[in-house]
Amino acid sequence: MSGLFNGTVASITLRATMGRRRALIFALPSVILILVTLALKAAGSASPNWPSVILGTFGFTVVLPLTALIIGTSVLGAEIDDGSIIHLLATPVRRSSVIVTKFVVAAGLTMLLVAVPMLVAGLIATGGATKLAIGLFVGALAGSVIYNALFVMISAVTTRAIAVGLLYVLFWEGLLGNLVSGARELSIGHYSLGIANSIAHDATLHAGLSLTTAVVMGAIVTVATLTVAARRLAHFSLRGDAL
Amino acid sequence: MSADGALARADRPTAGADGVIHDRGYRRYDGPRLGRVQIVRSLCWHSFRSSFGIGRGPKAKIVPVIAFIAICLPAVVNAVMVAKGGTRVVSYSTYTFALRVVVLTIFVAVQAPELVSRDLRSRVLPLYFSRPMRRGDYPLAKYVAFTMACLAMIEIPLVLLYLGTIVSAKGHSGIWSETKGLAGGLLIGLMWAVLVAAIGLALASLSGRRAYATGAIAIYFFLTWTLSQLIYQIAGGRGGPFVPGGPSPGQRLAGLLSPFTVLDGVRQWFGDKAVGPMSPPGGYGAAYVVMFLVLLAASFAILAVRYRKAAAA
Numbered sequence: 001m002s003g004l005f006n007g008t009v010a011s012i013t014l015r016a017t018m019g020r021r022r023a024l025i026f027a028l029p030s031v032i033l034i035l036v037t038l039a040l041k042a043a044g045s046a047s048p049n050w051p052s053v054i055l056g057t058f059g060f061t062v063v064l065p066l067t068a069l070i071i072g073t074s075v076l077g078a079e080i081d082d083g084s085i086i087h088l089l090a091t092p093v094r095r096s097s098v099i100v101t102k103f104v105v106a107a108g109l110t111m112l113l114v115a116v117p118m119l120v121a122g123l124i125a126t127g128g129a130t131k132l133a134i135g136l137f138v139g140a141l142a143g144s145v146i147y148n149a150l151f152v153m154i155s156a157v158t159t160r161a162i163a164v165g166l167l168y169v170l171f172w173e174g175l176l177g178n179l180v181s182g183a184r185e186l187s188i189g190h191y192s193l194g195i196a197n198s199i200a201h202d203a204t205l206h207a208g209l210s211l212t213t214a215v216v217m218g219a220i221v222t223v224a225t226l227t228v229a230a231r232r233l234a235h236f237s238l239r240g241d242a243l
Numbered sequence: 244m245s246a247d248g249a250l251a252r253a254d255r256p257t258a259g260a261d262g263v264i265h266d267r268g269y270r271r272y273d274g275p276r277l278g279r280v281q282i283v284r285s286l287c288w289h290s291f292r293s294s295f296g297i298g299r300g301p302k303a304k305i306v307p308v309i310a311f312i313a314i315c316l317p318a319v320v321n322a323v324m325v326a327k328g329g330t331r332v333v334s335y336s337t338y339t340f341a342l343r344v345v346v347l348t349i350f351v352a353v354q355a356p357e358l359v360s361r362d363l364r365s366r367v368l369p370l371y372f373s374r375p376m377r378r379g380d381y382p383l384a385k386y387v388a389f390t391m392a393c394l395a396m397i398e399i400p401l402v403l404l405y406l407g408t409i410v411s412a413k414g415h416s417g418i419w420s421e422t423k424g425l426a427g428g429l430l431i432g433l434m435w436a437v438l439v440a441a442i443g444l445a446l447a448s449l450s451g452r453r454a455y456a457t458g459a460i461a462i463y464f465f466l467t468w469t470l471s472q473l474i475y476q477i478a479g480g481r482g483g484p485f486v487p488g489g490p491s492p493g494q495r496l497a498g499l500l501s502p503f504t505v506l507d508g509v510r511q512w513f514g515d516k517a518v519g520p521m522s523p524p525g526g527y528g529a530a531y532v533v534m535f536l537v538l539l540a541a542s543f544a545i546l547a548v549r550y551r552k553a554a555a556a
Contacts, residue, residue: 022455029462036470040477050477062469070458077454162454163306163353166461170345171313174465 004100006093013075013105026071026109029063030117037121049204051125055136056196056205059118060189064143065169068110072151073161075102076229080159089236096230103152103226110144132200139196146188146218153225156232184208191218282376283384290388294354295395306353311396314346318400322407331408331421335401335428336510336517343397344503347439348464350396355443356456358385363451382444382546389444393436401428431510438502438535441542448549467501474500475521490522497521498531505534 017023036058040050076099079085088098118140122133150168155161176183184190190207194214197207209217289298295311296303317339321332333339362368371381405425412418443460450456478493498504498521507519508531524531 022450022452025455025459025462029466032466032470036474053473053477058469058473062466066458066462066465069461070454074454078452081452081454158302160302160305160353162457163349166349166352166457167306167309170349170461170465174345175342 004094004097005104006097006101009088009093009098009101010105012088013102014109016078017071017075017105017109026067026113029067030113033059033063034117034121034124037125041124049202051122052132052200052202052204055118055122055125055132056193056202059114059121059136059140060143060193060196061174063118064110064114064140064192065147065173065189067114068106068144068147069151069162069165069169071109071113072106072148073155073165075106075155076152077155077159077161080155085236089233095233095236099152099156099226099230099233103148103229106148106152107145110148111141115140115144132202135196135198135200135202138199139192139194142195142214142218143188143192146191146222149222149225149229150188153229153232156229156236181208185213185217188218188221190214191221279376279380282374283380286371286381286384287388290358290385291391293357294389294392296357303357306349310346310350311399314343314396315400315403317342318403318407321404322410325408325411328411331404333404334517335404335424336431336515337507337519338397338400338404338428340503340507340520344464344468347393347396347435347503348461348468351393351439351443352457352460352464354392355389355440355447355460356450356453358389359444359448360451360453360456363448364453378550379547382448382550386440386444386546390436390440393440393443394433397432397435398429401425401432427515431506431515434509434535435506438506438539438542441539441546442502445542445545445549448546464502468503471497471500471504472520490525492527494522495525495527496530498524499534502538505531505538509535 018026033055037051037054040054076085079088089095115137119133119137122136123129126133151161151165154164154168158164172183173187173189190209191214193205193207194209194211195218197205198211198214292298293303295307296305317333324332362371368381372378402425405421409418409421412421442463446460446463447456450459475494475497478491478497498508504519504521507521508524508528511519511523512528512531
């Protein structure tokens with residue numbers, strides 16, 4: 001791992017991603033998640049299972065994938081977009097190490113901006129370190145890793161990473177993943193939910209996968225997408241956006 | 244300045260037979276100048292085409308084409324079912340709500356930045372404004388173009404739905420009632436396009452980076468849509484929406500969060516009876532109309548402010 005992780009690349013990526021005012025947009029969904037949780041807690045909701053509805057559905061189908069999408073596609077995609085990636089690729093840093101470093105930064109940022117607020121919201125909603133809060137936290141940690149591996153790969157493959165990623169999140173996870181049960185096996189949202197549910201054991205999470213399936217599939221997806229991304233970057237050629 | 248110019252011209256050796264080498268045959272343009280209206284019209288047409296990636300490479304067409312096919316699928320399925328002897332399964336006034344929401348979210352999030360963010364990024368706005376066009380013309384042209392693009396995404400499936408239904412319809416009365424349904428659906432679609440295009444362009448104009456603009460629009464549309472549904476679900480308590488005494492005030496107001504449910508609230512306030520994603524707004528219908536106007540006005544205000552000093556951006 002240490003051979004694959006490059007501290008300099010990591011610090012440059014971190015600064016480029018978080019150093020601007022627009023980085024606020026990354027934190028926005030999580031802030032809304034916490035605000036909604038606070039509001040519902042204060043309102044004394046009629047529905048007893050609202051924490052798992054808000055945190056499970058809202059957190060895992062909106063906040064986690066969209067935040068991961070923007071972070072995951074911008075760690076590598078922004079540099080490809082403005083062409084500064086050639087300066088990085090011209091240095092004697094292995095391409096696989098560039099991918100892994102950027103992936104680690106993106107996953108770490110997503111954990112910080114989604115999983116931690118999710119834990120906070122879970123603690124507020126359930127009033128303590130309950131199984132639900134811990135389960136959702138662990139699920140969000142896993143989701144941060146798998147989603148970012150996918151989105152880093154997408155941004156290495158296409159210059160329209162965020163558009164393709166959005167198609168995946170909204171069509172595949174949003175519509176098909178909930179309608180067609182077979183699509184669950186290939187849905188990162190369901191891997192995260194499966195992992196969360198193995199701790200929380202809450203039927204209202206609508207987790208469709210067992211822990212083993214979720215962990216195994218999640219690991220396969222992470223490794224496979226990162227491999228594809230590294231191979232893709234190794235054959236990288238800089239092209240302008242086709243007009 | 245003009246005196247200097249005249250002097251310079253007088254001093255210059257006359258371009259006679261000797262000075263041919265300097266006479267490159269440049270000519271002034273003496274033809275008609277089409278002016279502001281034509282500039283706006285061609286900018287509008289160009290923007291409409293680029294909303295669907297026409298005139299760009301195949302990669303630019305992936306998302307609009309997939310979105311368009313997806314939103315047309317229910318109409319095609321309906322045509323097959325009707326041809327097999329069934330009745331129309333898709334409503335004109337709501338179409339397939341969840342699918343329309345997802346498709347429009349993707350379409351607007353990906354294509355609105357194509358119209359405005361690229362110009363900001365490559366700093367070509369000063370070039371536009373060096374033409375005889377006013378400050379407001381640029382956002383106006385973009386807005387008209389994008390509204391037309393959203394209209395095409397919303398109305399073409401409705402027309403397909405209509406055609407697929409009437410080819411199997413029996414008798415004039417059947418066709419007439421379908422036509423009335425279609426007319427209502429088209430008007431509702433117009434309302435959708437007007438609002439969704441305005442919000443999309445306003446959010447997109449805030450960032451010159453396409454990726455961030457797309458993210459901002461997707462987050463706004465999808466987050467509020469999911470949130471309003473969840474609040475609706477939670478506010479319903481155990482009984483769900485069909486408890487005696489009708490939906491609670493919390494349920495009736497939950498739709499105000501998302502532009503899509505606001506649009507549906509306005510539709511139901513106008514008296515359309517088709518079942519929407521949420522229960523009818525009841526006595527709060529006027530709030531939905533106000534929210535619709537507020538969202539529209541806020542979007543126009545953002546666009547107006549954004550392009551007031553656009554040349555400096």
